[in-house]
Amino acid sequence: MNHGKITLQFAVITALVLMLAFSRLLPHPFNFSPVAALALFGGARYKSRFSAYLIPLAAVWISDLFLNYAFFGRLVAFYDGAFFTYLAFALIVMLGSVALRKLSPGRLLVTSLSASVIFFLISNFGVWLSGGLYPLTGGGLAACYAAAVPFFRNTLAGDLIYGFAIFYLYELVANRFPALKTA
Template identity: 45%
Template sequence: MNKKTFYILSGFILFAALSRLLPHAYNFTPLGAIALFGAAYFKDKKWAFIIPITAFWISDLLLNNLFYSAYYEGFTWFTSGFLYLYGSIAMIAVLGYYLLKKVTIGRVIGGALGASLIFFIVSNFGVWISSPLYPLSAEGLIACYTAAIPFFHNTLGGNLVYSALLFGAYEWLKVQYPSLQPVESQV
């Protein structure tokens, strides 16, 4: 057991999730990158789900109750559509588990693209199913996905940038400190 590695990986993910508190373009977030990163390095796969989802939820709590509080009546634990957002994190972690058994630049880029597509498909399906803006028909679904296309490049950009930062920084740390090995089982 290497608790130091566990805490470093968790810290990277939490730090990336909290970067959402900084000004950024719509959908330019670390959502896909943190799920891929967790899946690649936590060998006990429950942590590949628990840590990214918890970190994202903490950043949601802060965003929704400090920055967007005017949109809610009182303290809010979850936003509408949270099941689709957190479900996409879980699905991306599954993708990362299979794709990133060996971490390479090409696989990380492929993972970032796959994560962006998963998020796009799942989150916008959630918007379509729960929003009065779109009729619950094939035309409404197409309209919802069409309206979301202008935001896709930010989703992809966020996943690529944050993946490069997370994976690059951690791989660099592993070279500097060889004791940082994948986490087998923790806590």
């Protein structure tokens, strides 16, 4: 943003982040989600660090409200373990802001894979610590991570597919409309 004006670049980035967040409401395989991609994209493309964190995390939270309502049958602002999930997303935004300012296929591949691992480790730690599903022992933590392994494949696939799609779609459009180019 520039002197209180919303730039075309800011508006397009925000529209893409919101589009990704709300695509979570469409039917999809478990854990095949655009959330890490939108966090990486926001971190890499917003000029303002405040916007880079606020907009992607708020977009995910708002889409979570809809998903939580569908799952619980009532409005649930934050589910058990939500702190860990949002912490993982914030770290993924930071990863995008550091690693993807200069885009290359190799950087995007490594960063997307890293985002998948960050989300897996932190969110499942939160499930173990706050969900009451596993004993609070080393064995319980290991069982929690083991139970999550089958979902990790879809997390990896979603992070890679959505990540490459959103970053390279934006680059394609930015090459046609130079006002969208990032510095």
